[in-house]
Amino acid sequence: MKKPWKVLKQENGSISIYGNNHVKEIEYEKPEWSEDEEPCFRYKGNVYFLSEFLLIQGSNPFKDFDGYFSDSSFSGILIKIVDSNEGTLKAYTYIS
Numbered sequence: 004m005k006k007p008w009k010v011l012k013q014e015n016g017s018i019s020i021y022g023n024n025h026v027k028e029i030e031y032e033k034p035e036w037s038e039d040e041e042p043c044f045r046y047k048g049n050v051y052f053l054s055e056f057l058l059i060q061g062s063n064p065f066k067d068f069d070g071y072f073s074d075s076s077f078s079g080i081l082i083k084i085v086d087s088n089e090g091t092l093k094a095y096t097y098i099s
Contacts, residue, residue, distance in 0.1 A: 008095065011064050018064060020081065022095035029053070029090040046080065046094040056082060071097070 007019035031040040034052050043052045056070035065071055065081055069092075073079040078098045085091040 013064060016099060018097055018099045020095050020097050022093065024093060026085055026091045027094055029092060042090075044082075044092060044094065047096070051080060051094075053082075056080075065097075068095075 005021060008022045008024070009020040011018040011020065027044040027046060029042050029044055032043050032050065032052075033040050034043075034054075041052050041054055043050050045051075051072060053070070056072045058070055059065050059068055067083070068081040069084045070082045071079055072082075078096065081095045081097055083093045083095075085093055
């Protein structure tokens, strides 16, 4: 397995964050659940819509990021908006 980009230590274990710090372009596509186009990005062969992500607020282990999407109880995707005017973000995988 690749070396984590960052490891967050906690009382009940650690969370490994993987990613290469590359900027992703925000695109617009129609999701299956809507007739309107929504902002999305491509990451590891999948399309993720920003509306699927929960906003990160307060004292949270992911406080350095803007949103997260859980794909299981132990893993998911983190995003950090780079420049909302330019429509770019960075995406990372987390595993606990």
